[in-house]
Amino acid sequence: MNKNSASFLPSLIRSGQNNEVTLRIMQTSDLHGNLRAYDYLSDTGGQSYGLTRLATLIKQARRESPNCLLFDCGDFLQGTPLSDLTANPEYGWAGPNPVIDVMNQLKYDAVGLGNHEFNFGLNWLAAAVKSAQFPMICANVLRNHKAKSDLQGTLVEPFVILNKTLKLSEKRKQLLRIGVLGLVPPQITSWDRAHLQGRIKCLDMLEAAQDNLQKMRAMGTDLIVLLAHTGAIPGPAHDNMENAALQLADAGGIDAILAGHTHQVFPRPDQQSNDGIDHQASTFCGVPAVMAGFRGSHLGVLDLALTHDGTRWYITGHNGRAIAASALDVPEDKALTIEIKKAHHATRTLVAxxxxxxxxxxxxxxxxxxxxxxxxxxxxxxxxxxxxxxxxxxxxxxxxxxxxxxxxxxxxxxxxxxxxxxxxxxxxxxxxxxxxxxxxxxxxxxxxxxxxxxxxxxxxxxxxxxxxxxxxxxxxxxxxxxxxxxxxxxxxxxxxxxxxxxxxxxxxxxxxxxxxxxxxxxxxxxxxxxxxxxxxxxxxxxxxxxxxxxxxxxxxxxxxxxxxxxxxxxxxxxxxxxxxxxxxxxxxxxxxxxxxxxxxxxxxxxxxxxxxxxxxxxxxxxxxxxxxxxxxxxxxx
CATH class of the missing domain: 3.90.780.10 (5'-Nucleotidase, C-terminal domain)
Structure with a gap:
């Protein structure tokens, strides 16, 4: 993408008028270890996906808007030979986890856990969490020795509250307290039973959300963003749903939803809207939402127009898009490709x-x-x-x-x-x-x-x-x-x-x-x-x-x-x-x-x-x- 090219996603409104400001929320999801635009299975580069391509869009978005946040909704640690080589000592990799390394460089504000983060066991996951320079969150996975009602017993922090100073104009700024909550399908205890049995238990996502939303509001949050590693499937709510994004939106208390797990892209303006899924408005049951596809295929972007009435913030408008990494001839970020050069070459040698x-x-x-x-x-x-x-x-x-x-x-x-x-x-x-x-x-x-x-x-x-x-x-x-x-x-x-x-x-x-x-x-x-x-x-x-x-x-x-x-x-x-x-x-x-x-x-x-x-x-x-x-x-x- 040419640095002089037009904005790929113009802001909704001009900041600084009548206490109005645009907050840009960016999302990746289901990266599955796809850092480079490279297919290690065919040993060919130039692919139309990868976090290094999205990094170019992320940096462009940050240049366009002074008020940006970057999140990931899970399934980032597993999925390619590059990511999975860290789980097998026989592969001989002694360097840092390359996925965490790149995400540290991109300065993610928070990351939610997905089901594939548990594929190689809790010790491997703990090492990744330890090396991350950003909070990893998940509200419904509990250490087994804690009581069900004691959410201080979560495996990682259930949520994080970010204090974001928003720039309204050159001279005017305003503090925004943003609560970010993470959820994962409770089926992880079945899917990875060999690693997890007896060590953790997993709560229903809707139950955990309601418990934590009350706590977050009580702590003075102005805005709540859900990192939901779950898809959007219409139907009534029931216990232990795997894909509950619509039901979570309908339950109330959430201001924006970043969803994933099903590898879908949302919104898709060419698709019909029904059953609470509105592609034209980019909402789930009226709540602003995006889904960023799979393996770094898209960057989800939500621009929220916020108004402060002297007491609290309100969302007065929004614009949601899923921007393809293949759009606008987006190149890979050179600094990040250099950062993971050693891991990239080690992976190519390994898979040969x-x-x-x-x-x-x-x-x-x-x-x-x-x-x-x-x-x-x-x-x-x-x-x-x-x-x-x-x-x-x-x-x-x-x-x-x-x-x-x-x-x-x-x-x-x-x-x-x-x-x-x-x-x-x-x-x-x-x-x-x-x-x-x-x-x-x-x-x-x-x-x-x-x-x-x-x-x-x-x-x-x-x-x-x-x-x-x-x-x-x-x-x-x-x-x-x-x-x-x-x-x-x-x-x-x-x-x-x-x-x-x-x-x-x-x-x-x-x-x-x-x-x-x-x-x-x-x-x-x-x-x-x-x-x-x-x-x-x-x-x-x-x-x-x-x-x-x-x-x-x-x-x-x-x-x-x-x-x-x-x-x-x-x-x-x-x-x-x-x-x-x-x-x-x-x-x-x-x-x-x-x-x-x-x-x-x-x-x-x-x-x-x-x-x-x-x-x-x-x-x-x-x-x-x-x-x-x-x-x-x-x-x-």
């Missing part, structure tokens, strides 16, 4: 480490419409690990299945967010692409009926299609790709002419009919009482996504073995992926019916696979995704 060899390409472009080799590799590894662990156990004779999902399938992250590994040598960076999260291997004992319901949940990610209609959108955009579980070891078909049984939040839709047909094991229809062992990851088994949290009596294995380590061992075996490794599922044929499937443009390198899947290329859509027509009619015999 060879692991094994694969004779076929592994990519995720088509993982949601056909049996996928990448998922087959992960399923084979987890199935082998579970089967070995069950030897000589009471469950040794039960068939072992494996549930896996694709993690990189575009969506909110954009058309480049796919893994694409060419045939040949497999390196550590490819492993991070195939499985980017530090989940552990788990196994559950399920019945045939529960297996069927598992698949009904995953099949709900597709839209309802009308037979005989052309070019209907295939995917429901509200279902993330990582919620699409494929179960290996059985056979089944998905009937898209039926309505989905589940909503994107995981609750039943009220539809009694099902989409899963011909559910078989070894070519025999599965009985509802038949027993299976299903290998999965700790996040899914503990209720991650739209899936249930399984009761203790269904757990067969709850290991501390990371899926990345198990997959690394599998890659080093150099065993070819064969057709028998692939999952066995397909869509039920729909005569004279086509659907539109959107995926990464890199899929065009695989013309044979496009033909096999009966896909025809319709060019790119406005977001840069490849737009493909999927033929769903019966195949020619």
């Amino acid at each position: 480490r060879p692991l094994g060899h694969c004779g076929i390409p592994l990519h995720s472009y088509l993982a949601r419409i056909r049996p996928d080799p990448s998922l087959a590799l992960i399923a084979r590894a987890t199935k082998r690990a579970v089967a070995n662990a069950l030897q000589d156990s009471p469950h040794a004779d039960l068939p072992v299945l494996s549930a896996v999902a694709p993690f990189k399938t575009g969506g909110q992250a954009g058309p480049e967010y796919y893994h694409d590994i060419p045939p040949g040598q497999i390196r550590l960076r490819h492993l991070f692409g195939l499985y980017p999260f530090p989940n552990t291997v788990c196994a559950l004992k399920v019945t045939g009926a529960e297996l069927l319901e598992w698949l009904e949940r995953t099949a709900s990610c597709f839209n309802h299609l009308e037979t005989g209609t052309s070019d209907q959108p295939l995917l429901n955009p509200h279902f993330p790709g990582h919620a699409f579980d494929v179960i290996h070891g059985i056979q089944y078909q998905i009937d898209l002419s039926q309505l989905p049984r589940y909503k994107p939040c995981g609750t039943p839709s009220g539809v009694s009919s099902g989409r899963i047909l011909d559910l078989k094991f070894h070519s025999q229809i599965i009985d509802i009482n038949q027993k299976f062992i299903i290998a999965t990851n700790s996040h899914r088994a503990h209720g991650g996504g739209l899936y249930p949290d399984w009761p203790a009596d269904r757990w067969v294995i709850n290991s501390a073995n990371s899926l990345q380590d198990i997959l690394s061992d599998e890659l080093q075996r150099n065993i070819a992926i064969t057709p028998k490794d692939l999952s066995d599922w397909r869509f039920v044929p729909m005569p004279e019916t086509t659907a539109i499937f959107e995926t990464g443009p890199g899929v065009r390198a695989y013309q044979t696979e496009l033909s096999t899947c009966r896909l025809s290329d319709l060019g790119n859509n406005d977001q840069g995704f490849a737009k493909l027509r999927l033929q769903l009619g019966p195949r020619d015999t």
Whole structure:
């Protein structure tokens, strides 16, 4: 961005007139360790995201407005090889945490914890907190030895009160006391149970918010900003919600909400407003709000017009935007790239480490419409690990299945967010692409009926299609790709002419009919009482996504073995992926019916696979995704 370029976000009003002033609040969220505009998995730079790109926007915003605050809403410490190398002593990194280092340089005013801050345990998190030169806050995570009502027992400070001197004019200033509250989904105690069980407990977000808001007001705050690591999903409030931004706004007492967790961008003026989500006004239930996307894709900016009546401050107007890092040709901040140069080069060296060899390409472009080799590799590894662990156990004779999902399938992250590994040598960076999260291997004992319901949940990610209609959108955009579980070891078909049984939040839709047909094991229809062992990851088994949290009596294995380590061992075996490794599922044929499937443009390198899947290329859509027509009619015999 040229220093002489026009302001990217003009202030709402002129400061200094009638005790009016504009406070600019900037937000990052769900950075997931993406500091540089660099993809370590493909070893290429120039990406359209990253905190060093946002840093250029942040500094520009500070030049434009004398009254600025900078916050992050969580999930900043984990997610790339650059960030995760700090968690594994075997990787040999002895320097400072590079994420904290950059955030210190940018002088964040406060940062809220996200669920992924707990992925590597409390000791690792404590070290990060200790090195931070800014407050880390979270109001609903308590140390376990404290009573529920004693919020002084929080793991980190529940909130911080910032004394900000606002500049009204060259000669006039006014003190503003800004309370900043942090919240995280209570599901962290399930998702990272291996690290957290018995050490912390987590309160309902709405309960913790109301308790702390009263305290903050009593301490004389003029304005309360919520750092909410939670998304906005319409519906009534209920206990222990994962995505409660709308319900928190509706409860009152909050002046501005900075949300996250779901990797969405808000506001999006091109989207319709409903159910309390107003894209045009940038509000959640009337409260000014922004969401800054994922991995440094956007900078959230709220300009609040404040008026002081001699007694207190009032918000008299606001303007909210999510500014893309790719906008206005934003370059990376040079000072910060120099600051993390050593960590950047150490990461590139680390991820170049060879692991094994694969004779076929592994990519995720088509993982949601056909049996996928990448998922087959992960399923084979987890199935082998579970089967070995069950030897000589009471469950040794039960068939072992494996549930896996694709993690990189575009969506909110954009058309480049796919893994694409060419045939040949497999390196550590490819492993991070195939499985980017530090989940552990788990196994559950399920019945045939529960297996069927598992698949009904995953099949709900597709839209309802009308037979005989052309070019209907295939995917429901509200279902993330990582919620699409494929179960290996059985056979089944998905009937898209039926309505989905589940909503994107995981609750039943009220539809009694099902989409899963011909559910078989070894070519025999599965009985509802038949027993299976299903290998999965700790996040899914503990209720991650739209899936249930399984009761203790269904757990067969709850290991501390990371899926990345198990997959690394599998890659080093150099065993070819064969057709028998692939999952066995397909869509039920729909005569004279086509659907539109959107995926990464890199899929065009695989013309044979496009033909096999009966896909025809319709060019790119406005977001840069490849737009493909999927033929769903019966195949020619």
